Amino acid sequence: MKLLTVTPAPHIRDRETTQSIMLDVVIALLPALVASVVIFGIRALVVTAVSVAAAVLSEFLFEKGVKKPVTISDLSAVVTGLLLAYCLPVTIPLWIAALGSVIAIVVVKQLFGGIGQNFANPAVTARVVLLICSFGGAMTTWTIDGVSAATPLAEGAVNPGLTALLLGKHAGCLGETCAAAMLIGGIYLLVRKVISWHIPVAYLGTVAVVSLIAGQDLTLQLLGGGLLMGAFFMATDYTTSPMTKEGQLVYGVGCGLLTMMIRLWGATPEGVSYAILLMNILTPHIDKLTSHKALGGGEAA
Amino acid sequence: MGMGIHGVRLDGHKNTVNCTPVEMPIPEKVRLPLALLGANTSTFLVKKGDEVAVGQPVADQGKGIGVPVYASVSGTVAGIEKLRLTSGAVVDTLVITTDGKQTVWEGVKAPTVTDRQSFLEAVRQSGLVGLGGAGFPTWVKLDAQVEYLIINGSECEPYCTADYAALRDFVSDVAEGIELVKKYIGVEKAVIGLKHPPKDAEAAFKAIPGAQVQHLREYYPIGAEKMLIKETTGRVVPGGKLPKDVGCIVINVNTLAYLARFLRTGMPLVSRTVTVDGSAVNSPALINAPIGVSVGDIFAAAGGFKTEPSKVIAGGPMMGVSLDSLDYPLLWQNGSFLALNEKDAKLPEPGACIRCGRCVEACPMNLMAFQITKAYRAKDLDTLKAIRADLCIECGCCAYVCPAKRDMVTSNKLAKRFMADEAKKQKEKEAKKA
Numbered sequence: 001m002k003l004l005t006v007t008p009a010p011h012i013r014d015r016e017t018t019q020s021i022m023l024d025v026v027i028a029l030l031p032a033l034v035a036s037v038v039i040f041g042i043r044a045l046v047v048t049a050v051s052v053a054a055a056v057l058s059e060f061l062f063e064k065g066v067k068k069p070v071t072i073s074d075l076s077a078v079v080t081g082l083l084l085a086y087c088l089p090v091t092i093p094l095w096i097a098a099l100g101s102v103i104a105i106v107v108v109k110q111l112f113g114g115i116g117q118n119f120a121n122p123a124v125t126a127r128v129v130l131l132i133c134s135f136g137g138a139m140t141t142w143t144i145d146g147v148s149a150a151t152p153l154a155e156g157a158v159n160p161g162l163t164a165l166l167l168g169k170h171a172g173c174l175g176e177t178c179a180a181a182m183l184i185g186g187i188y189l190l191v192r193k194v195i196s197w198h199i200p201v202a203y204l205g206t207v208a209v210v211s212l213i214a215g216q217d218l219t220l221q222l223l224g225g226g227l228l229m230g231a232f233f234m235a236t237d238y239t240t241s242p243m244t245k246e247g248q249l250v251y252g253v254g255c256g257l258l259t260m261m262i263r264l265w266g267a268t269p270e271g272v273s274y275a276i277l278l279m280n281i282l283t284p285h286i287d288k289l290t291s292h293k294a295l296g297g298g299e300a301a
Numbered sequence: 302m303g304m305g306i307h308g309v310r311l312d313g314h315k316n317t318v319n320c321t322p323v324e325m326p327i328p329e330k331v332r333l334p335l336a337l338l339g340a341n342t343s344t345f346l347v348k349k350g351d352e353v354a355v356g357q358p359v360a361d362q363g364k365g366i367g368v369p370v371y372a373s374v375s376g377t378v379a380g381i382e383k384l385r386l387t388s389g390a391v392v393d394t395l396v397i398t399t400d401g402k403q404t405v406w407e408g409v410k411a412p413t414v415t416d417r418q419s420f421l422e423a424v425r426q427s428g429l430v431g432l433g434g435a436g437f438p439t440w441v442k443l444d445a446q447v448e449y450l451i452i453n454g455s456e457c458e459p460y461c462t463a464d465y466a467a468l469r470d471f472v473s474d475v476a477e478g479i480e481l482v483k484k485y486i487g488v489e490k491a492v493i494g495l496k497h498p499p500k501d502a503e504a505a506f507k508a509i510p511g512a513q514v515q516h517l518r519e520y521y522p523i524g525a526e527k528m529l530i531k532e533t534t535g536r537v538v539p540g541g542k543l544p545k546d547v548g549c550i551v552i553n554v555n556t557l558a559y560l561a562r563f564l565r566t567g568m569p570l571v572s573r574t575v576t577v578d579g580s581a582v583n584s585p586a587l588i589n590a591p592i593g594v595s596v597g598d599i600f601a602a603a604g605g606f607k608t609e610p611s612k613v614i615a616g617g618p619m620m621g622v623s624l625d626s627l628d629y630p631l632l633w634q635n636g637s638f639l640a641l642n643e644k645d646a647k648l649p650e651p652g653a654c655i656r657c658g659r660c661v662e663a664c665p666m667n668l669m670a671f672q673i674t675k676a677y678r679a680k681d682l683d684t685l686k687a688i689r690a691d692l693c694i695e696c697g698c699c700a701y702v703c704p705a706k707r708d709m710v711t712s713n714k715l716a717k718r719f720m721a722d723e724a725k726k727q728k729e730k731e732a733k734k735a
Contacts, residue, residue: 005611005646006625008711010697011618011639012459014309016704018652074652116653116705243658243669294689295527295667296539 018115022075024194028185029082029233035178039144039168040090047174048085050094054101055081062110076115080104083123083233086175087226087273088130089142096135100126120280121240124273131273142171152224153269165223172225179223186232195236198248199255203231206256214264227259230272240280247283247290254279254286307665308520308528309698311619314459314578316585322466322574324589325602327401331374331593332630334384334394335360343367345395351378356568357406359395366441368428372397373571373591375404384630387615387622394630397593411567420485427563428570428633433464433524433553434616436634439560442552443486445545450482451533452493454502454554455517455524458617460578463636466587467555467574469499471562476505478557479512481564488550492533496523521619522696526551528665540692555636570633577603579639581610590631596638597627611646614639619697649706660699660709666692670699670709677716682723690716 036044059077063070084100104126112118131139142149149171150157160170168178175182189195204222211221221227235241235255242251255275262271335343343363347353353372360370376399384394412423425440433453452475456464467475479491491512495502496519503514515533517523527538529551536547544551559570571592577599578585586603596613600606614621615635660670669688676684685691693713700710 002609002611004613004623004625004627006623007612007646007648008708008714009618009620009622009695010701010710011612011614011621011623011641011645011648012311012701013649013706014702014704016702017649017706018655018704021655021657021704071652076655114653116655238655238657243656243661243671245662291669291688292661292664292667294540294692295531295665296537296542297667297689297692298539 018074018076021194022079024189024192025079025233026075026082028188028192028194029079029086029175031181031184032086032175032178032229033082035168035181036086036090036174039177040174044090044174047088047090047092047094047097048082051085051088051097051101052078052081054098055084055105058102058105059110062106063114066110068114071115074115077105080109080122083175083229084126086229087123087127087173089139089173091141091143092138093135096130096138100130103129116239118239119283120277121234121237124234124276124280127273128277131268144169144171151269152220153263159217159220159224162219162223165219170224176226176229179228182228182232186228189232189236195232196245196248198245199236199241199252200231202249202252203227203235203255203259206253207260210256210260214260216264221260221263225263225270226272230255230259230276234272235276235279240283242283242286242290244287244290244292247286250286250290251279251283254282307663307667307698308522308696309663309701310519311457311459311521311701315462315465316460316578317462317576317587318465320462320466320585320587322470322587322589323602325591325594325599327374327399327403328591328594328598330376330379330396330398331591332382332384332394332396332595333359333370333373333593334386334392334630334632335370343369345381345393347378347395349378349380352376353378353397354404354406355571356409358569359397362425366438368425368430368438368440369569370395371428371569371571372406373593374399375402376400387624387629405568409567409569411565412563414485414564417485417487420481423564424560426569427560429556429559429563430570430633431553432555432559432573432634432636434458434620434634434636436632439552439556442550443482445486445550447486447488447545447550448490448548449534449550450479450486450488450491451529451544451549451551452479452491452554452557453524453526453529453551454493454495454498455529457496457521457524458619458621458637460576460585460639461617461637462576462587463574464554465499467558468495468502471558472499472502472505474558474561475554476509477561478559479506479509481561482550482552482557483509483511486550494523494529494533522665522694522698525665525694525696527694540689573631573633573636575599575631575635576637577639578637579610579614580642580645581606581608581640583607592633593630595627596624596629596631599631599638600627600640606640608642610640611643612641614641619701620695648708651707652705654705654707657704659702659704663698663702665696665698666694668693670713673716674707674709674712677712677719680719682720685716685720691720693717 055077104122108122108125109118166180258275259271343360354375357372358369362369376397379396379398414420429439430436493514494517496517583604613624673690
């Protein structure tokens with residue numbers, strides 16, 4: 001008889017894996033891809049493909065280069081590539097899309113130790129880097145139906161109406177425009193329990209409350225920019241958000257407050273990326289303050 | 302939030318709930334190890350060549366918290382050999398070759414119990430230890446002044462059904478055990494925690510004065526002592542304290558049934574019912590087996606294997622210990638043996654922590670499980686103390702839910718050992734100074 005396998009308990013494990021979670025996120029992002037192709041044409045698909053390919057390839061090459069186990073099969077690089085693409089205008093030169101992915105994967109993620117180790121959200125940070133570098137306005141040149149236009153949140157822009165916001169019939173980034181697609185994806189993540197309600201509800205709720213107090217147009221503030229993508233897909237990134245539900249509420253409220261501060265008083269019309277990035281930096285502190293107390297723990301032993 | 306429903310929901314796999322326990326054929330030999338809880342001080346009362354009968358004491362109770370060991374078969378003492386327990390400890394083990402007659406020892410007679418002291422002494426003499434899995438001597442547990450007797454009928458590990466069978470087939474014994482403890486230990490309230498009990502079980506407990514049945518919520522590890530106390534009384538056992546410190550005794554249904562039978566008949570703990578299941582067995586079964594019989598013999602009695610087993614577990618799949626051989630004896634506290642096929646035996650490869658927080662949500666002790674691994678690897682004693690790694694109950698929930706398949710339980714166990722060792726070193730240092 002052959003030898004028995006001896007392993008530590010538990011001897012059974014839940015079916016969920018890092019890969020299955022990331023696959024769920026990819027699935028949740030697909031409605032937005034379809035919407036972006038409908039709204040902006042086939043170039044939206046090309047930009048997304050370039051961004052995803054660059055993300056996966058740079059992760060593969062980096063890990064090969066530093067002789068680390070290759071982890072592209074966990075699909076987290078695919079998620080980063082998709083999210084970054086969704087932050088770009090359809091007219092973006094393809095090399096900038098690729099560069100953004102390389103920055104996200106190599107600089108923000110891998111140089112900090114790879115999946116689970118980065119302190120800032122790769123896609124969000126790469127977007128901010130591209131925005132700051134500006135590239136001759138390539139990041140902020142918006143077109144719809146081939147005509148230049150302003151995004152709904154830009155100063156002086158008019159609210160295109162609830163239906164137009166939901167369907168995405170206005171200028172904006174690839175993934176952000178169609179609010180309905182983002183909502184479908186967000187609900188999918190909630191139903192699949194990939195994310196919990198705490199961050200999106202705290203984030204969206206705070207934006208709604210501040211908008212009402214500040215006399216802002218509520219539908220425009222909630223649906224007109226990158227808020228839904230930020231609240232459902234970016235602020236909920238496991239690695240860069242707090243571990244406890246209590247911490248997640250604090251973090252969501254913080255994201256909401258910062259977003260509205262930037263939108264109301266900042267130099268840019270949009271504040272979601274900056275807000276999330278700032279809250280990423282605060283995450284370790286929120287974690288510390290909202291750490292669970294052991295049952296029967298009392299004073300430390 | 303925070304204090305919501307922790308733990309995990311598990312598939313029950315209670316394939317043997319409708320099985321009637323089967324008496325296994327008398328094995329060729331049994332092996333009875335001395336050590337319980339690794340602190341046994343008892344010595345053998347018999348030597349090679351001695352004839353022994355069922356229920357005859359073969360080792361004395363020793364000092365401290367020990368209990369005597371009884372022959373589970375009739376036959377001849379073949380000798381004393383060394384046995385490596387799953388804990389790693391090597392202990393002296395009595396080997397008895399059977400004569401097939403199962404002659405009962407003439408000294409077996411019901412004890413005379415008149416008061417608390419004689420009751421506790423009788424429980425000690427019964428050789429009874431916690432049959433739910435922990436194997437803690439029952440008399441030590443009962444030696445307390447408490448408000449609540451909590452009866453554990455949750456059996457929350459998948460596959461395991463030995464407690465269910467006790468509630469179904471011996472519910473009057475369980476009820477009698479409750480009444481005996483209430484009477485002699487002087488406990489006023491009894492809470493019987495049940496999950497999907499057999500019909501009629503509840504009715505048997507209703508008649509006991511001061512007893513109430515509580516249907517337990519559906520999560521693992523509701524049967525863990527600290528969880529059960531919290532669920533039934535709302536009390537929290539402080540770290541480093543015992544259930545009795547918060548006025549509770551928690552006792553397993555099978556243990557109570559054995560206790561009642563012992564006081565009636567005087568037959569000590571020499572056999573028990575075990576669940577046999579898992580993907581490698583031919584047919585899941587409940588087997589009545591003498592203590593000390595080899596695990597391989599138990600599987601054979603249950604109908605053998607469908608495929609060659611790759612992993613054999615003593616206990617349930619969440620907290621059970623995997624054995625390195627089928628040639629391991631049935632110990633008093635073992636309530637189930639599982640044999641898994643190659644596919645089920647393989648654990649997934651661990652990946653990097655993605656900070657998803659599932660372990661934090663799952664921990665019934667409210668620990669930040671992921672931090673323990675990190676602090677242990679850094680040998681960071683201060684952090685381990687601050688996050689109370691010592692309170693981990695090793696239930697396995699964190700590792701079960703981890704999508705990165707990280708073996709957090711092992712790091713928790715190592716962290717606890719490290720903390721205990723460091724505390725010991727500290728004490729020795731202080732002793733030297735003084």
